[in-house]
Amino acid sequence: MMFRIGIISDTHGLLRPEAERALTGVEHIIHAGDIGRPEIIDALRRIAPVTAIRGNVDNGEWAREYPDTNLVRLAGKSIYVLHDLKTLQADPGAGIDVIVSGHSHVPKIDTAGGVLYLNPGSAGRRRFKLPITLATLEVTPEGMRPEIHDLGRD
Numbered sequence: 009m010m011f012r013i014g015i016i017s018d019t020h021g022l023l024r025p026e027a028e029r030a031l032t033g034v035e036h037i038i039h040a041g042d043i044g045r046p047e048i049i050d051a052l053r054r055i056a057p058v059t060a061i062r063g064n065v066d067n068g069e070w071a072r073e074y075p076d077t078n079l080v081r082l083a084g085k086s087i088y089v090l091h092d093l094k095t096l097q098a099d100p101g102a103g104i105d106v107i108v109s110g111h112s113h114v115p116k117i118d119t120a121g122g123v124l125y126l127n128p129g130s131a132g133r134r135r136f137k138l139p140i141t142l143a144t145l146e147v148t149p150e151g152m153r154p155e156i157h158d159l160g161r162d
Contacts (some may be wrong), residue, residue, distance in 0.1 A: 011083035017110025018130035040110035041091030083147035
């Protein structure tokens with residue numbers, strides 16, 4: 009059995025149709041902050057259940073319902089979500105399987121100390137020459153398969 013998680017960050021108020029298409033069919037979506045406006049989460053919830061945290065640009069009354077960090081358990085995996093990896097205060101060795109972060113706009117998949125670190129990059133407006141990306145994480149009995157998806161165009 010496979011459980012597919014869509015991971016998106018730094019939308020900054022823009023949910024591209026390419027992102028919505030790339031997330032179609034996932035069982036759950038994680039938004040790692042810098043949402044930009046509440047309608048983004050509403051649109052993502054039409055695709056799948058959403059776990060979202062607040063990023064540094066998420067302010068105002070609507071953003072108060074989102075925590076700065078979240079620990080969610082999906083498909084038997086413990087996933088810690090924060091916006092800026094540099095602010096990590098959780099102990100990665102404390103039973104955490106995956107650490108999801110955003111903020112840098114740079115997509116990255118790394119493993120350290122048996123923990124998967126996943127930054128989906130930015131799915132919002134292009135910044136500098138960085139790609140427009142999101143990630144998926146497939147959890148299977150054999151393990152976890154993270155993948156970065158380039159959404160391509162402006």
